[in-house]
Amino acid sequence: MLEYRVTARRIDSHGSEAEAKSARLVLDTDLAGRDDAFNPAEMLLASLAACLLKGAERVAPMLRFDLRGIEVSLHGVRQDSPPRMVRIDYAIVVDTDETDQRLDLLHRNLRKYGTISNTLAEAIELVGTIRRKD
Incomplete structure (x- = not known):
């Protein structure tokens, strides 16, 4: 079986980020939403x-x-x-x-x-x- 690992953390009330391997992705976790990240x-x-x-x-x-x-x-x-x-x-x-x-x-x-x-x-x-x- 293959396994995958991702970690995510809150940056502030406007967003978070996720990491997998050596990649980083900004996440839209702002209640108002944001245009520069995926919700x-x-x-x-x-x-x-x-x-x-x-x-x-x-x-x-x-x-x-x-x-x-x-x-x-x-x-x-x-x-x-x-x-x-x-x-x-x-x-x-x-x-x-x-x-x-x-x-x-x-x-x-x-x-x-x-x-x-x-x-x-x-x-x-x-x-x-x-x-x-x-």
Whole structure:
């Protein structure tokens, strides 16, 4: 089994920071919010995006998939009471000349082998699409 470690600490009433390995990330923990840091919900969405992007880097060589570029856009819906994410929609745009069937194969592999996508799919409605870049 793999294990991960992150530590986080409060800087002041406007923000916090998290550390993993030698990376540091500013967190928006200000009650008023802040534009220069990700809040917890945005961190969750970014985690899913990173999972999909890293998955593409992993499976493209195995599938011999011609991947020139890839972008992920996400939209999360949060309910107020109790506060929780209830749905995440994502759209993957791939810069490739691969066929539609190969795009679908890439998408199936991203969903099947993604740690974060598998975890979230068990907890909330996770809906996504994949398409070729125009």
